[in-house]
Amino acid sequence: MNTDHKNESTPSRVLYAIVCAAPLAQHIHEFIIQAQSANWDVCLIATPQATRFIDIPALTSLTGHTVRTDYKMPGEADPLPKADAIVVVPATFNTLNKLAAGIGDTLAVSILCECLGRGSPPIVAVPYLKPDLAHHPAFFKNLVLLKEWGVRIVYDPEAYPSPNIISWKAILDMLEFL
Amino acid sequence: MNKPAKQRVLYVIVCAAGPASHVQDFVTLAQASGWDVYLIPTPNAVPFLDVPLLTELTGYPIRSEARSPEHAGTTPPCDALVIVAGTFNTLNKFALGIADNRALTILCENLGRGRPILVVPCVNQQHLARHPAFFKSLATLREWGVSVLYDLEKYPPRNEVPWPVVLEELERITNDVMNTPQQNDREAVRQAALDYVEGVYEGDISRIQRSVHPELAKRGFFIKQEGNTESIMTFAELIELTRTYKQENPLPHNAPKEIVLFEILDHIASIKITAIWGIDYMHLAKYNDKWVIVHVLWQTHPGEVS
Numbered sequence: 001m002n003t004d005h006k007n008e009s010t011p012s013r014v015l016y017a018i019v020c021a022a023p024l025a026q027h028i029h030e031f032i033i034q035a036q037s038a039n040w041d042v043c044l045i046a047t048p049q050a051t052r053f054i055d056i057p058a059l060t061s062l063t064g065h066t067v068r069t070d071y072k073m074p075g076e077a078d079p080l081p082k083a084d085a086i087v088v089v090p091a092t093f094n095t096l097n098k099l100a101a102g103i104g105d106t107l108a109v110s111i112l113c114e115c116l117g118r119g120s121p122p123i124v125a126v127p128y129l130k131p132d133l134a135h136h137p138a139f140f141k142n143l144v145l146l147k148e149w150g151v152r153i154v155y156d157p158e159a160y161p162s163p164n165i166i167s168w169k170a171i172l173d174m175l176e177f178l
Numbered sequence: 179m180n181k182p183a184k185q186r187v188l189y190v191i192v193c194a195a196g197p198a199s200h201v202q203d204f205v206t207l208a209q210a211s212g213w214d215v216y217l218i219p220t221p222n223a224v225p226f227l228d229v230p231l232l233t234e235l236t237g238y239p240i241r242s243e244a245r246s247p248e249h250a251g252t253t254p255p256c257d258a259l260v261i262v263a264g265t266f267n268t269l270n271k272f273a274l275g276i277a278d279n280r281a282l283t284i285l286c287e288n289l290g291r292g293r294p295i296l297v298v299p300c301v302n303q304q305h306l307a308r309h310p311a312f313f314k315s316l317a318t319l320r321e322w323g324v325s326v327l328y329d330l331e332k333y334p335p336r337n338e339v340p341w342p343v344v345l346e347e348l349e350r351i352t353n354d355v356m357n358t359p360q361q362n363d364r365e366a367v368r369q370a371a372l373d374y375v376e377g378v379y380e381g382d383i384s385r386i387q388r389s390v391h392p393e394l395a396k397r398g399f400f401i402k403q404e405g406n407t408e409s410i411m412t413f414a415e416l417i418e419l420t421r422t423y424k425q426e427n428p429l430p431h432n433a434p435k436e437i438v439l440f441e442i443l444d445h446i447a448s449i450k451i452t453a454i455w456g457i458d459y460m461h462l463a464k465y466n467d468k469w470v471i472v473h474v475l476w477q478t479h480p481g482e483v484s
Binding site: 142 | 291
């Protein structure tokens with residue numbers, strides 16, 4: 001562990017929460033607090049567009065880690081500890097399609113592509129999108145592809161009608177069973 | 179001069195290639211043909227544009243950046259989209275579902291929504307047009323029902339199709355897709371929906387009688403804290419409801435009556451009405467050239483638990 005923590009006892013496991021640009025990102029602190037009480041050391045990574053939805057200083061102090069949005073220079077130390085699990089929430093149409101196509105032009109997608117290539121740590125993605133985008137033919141195809149590659153996708157429009165609002169608790173439960 | 183009651187809305191997506199610098203000529207042409215034009219450039223296309231001129235010409239702000247959380251959804255739904263000066267980059271991204279700028283997000287949403295889309299690529303036949311991904315992207319888009327106007331033999335070297343030809347093709351595809359339901363069908367369906375909602379609001383039985391099929395199938399749900407109740411209603415019961423609704427439910431002056439036409443074929447149609455009592459999904463059918471409501475499925479407003 002290379003960072004200090006607010007909590008006295010250092011959590012034993014690290015969770016990367018990757019947030020994309022959707023309204024749900026405005027509530028990511030609620031998820032972080034619940035994950036922390038489930039003993040996760042949470043690090044936040046935001047796509048460039050998602051930075052418009054989040055309060056970076058507040059989330060930096062909440063997580064005790066740098067909120068990463070951009071690449072580091074070669075040779076620069078990684079400001080974040082290694083992840084034991086990754087959750088992408090909210091996962092947008094754009095970021096999921098980029099992940100499936102292998103277009104790593106944001107830090108968030110690059111990290112996800114690396115993890116897919118390495119086969120670890122496990123990735124849970126919670127898509128959050130308007131029904132119109134869900135009907136784009138590329139999206140369904142890419143969900144199938146990502147599942148085939150081992151990404152756990154929490155997407156069940158019947159159980160969680162668009163825009164796929166699922167409880168933070170359900171996401172945390174899923175992380176326990178990776 | 180008779181202005182059409184409602185103009186058709188066209189989104190012109192413009193990318194960073196030569197024709198972008200004279201896109202105003204296309205805007206003028208489309209406006210003369212009755213389109214209300216919104217211009218949406220990709221970020222790289224902005225330097226090609228005379229933004230003040232185009233803002234003045236279209237009457238709308240020209241924005242390339244993604245919608246901010248506070249300003250989401252400020253443009254009206256469109257009837258058709260055309261991508262002019264379609265670049266290698268934007269068309270490949272579109273085919274992959276990459277929505278990382280405003281133009282691409284709007285394109286992907288409207289593809290999902292099934293709106294007619296015309297693509298006019300502008301790529302050099304010597305190099306990018308020969309990249310294997312590009313051909314695949316065009317084939318994918320065509321497979322999804324996007325129309326592609328691309329003929330390098332006719333328009334070498336970059337497929338710079340003259341604007342009148344672009345407009346002609348746009349009219350052709352929108353006539354195929356959108357106006358197959360004739361404009362008067364759209365208006366008749368909208369009128370039937372208005373007769374229904376205003377008929378109930380005003381207690382006007384004649385408007386219900388002319389807009390609803392006598393064998394109406396109607397059911398709906400009151401979403402309540404203590405559990406939902408289902409309500410099933412016949413035509414006769416609807417007439418009775420219309421008689422008494424106004425007395426029993428005082429209406430605000432601006433009671434909602436928002437109508438969305440999902441799809442209109444030559445004989446059947448699907449619509450949505452937002453009214454004071456909730457949301458209605460309706461099916462209509464055309465009998466003897468008259469559109470009437472045959473099915474209504476409704477619920478009280480989502481999240482509004484009584």
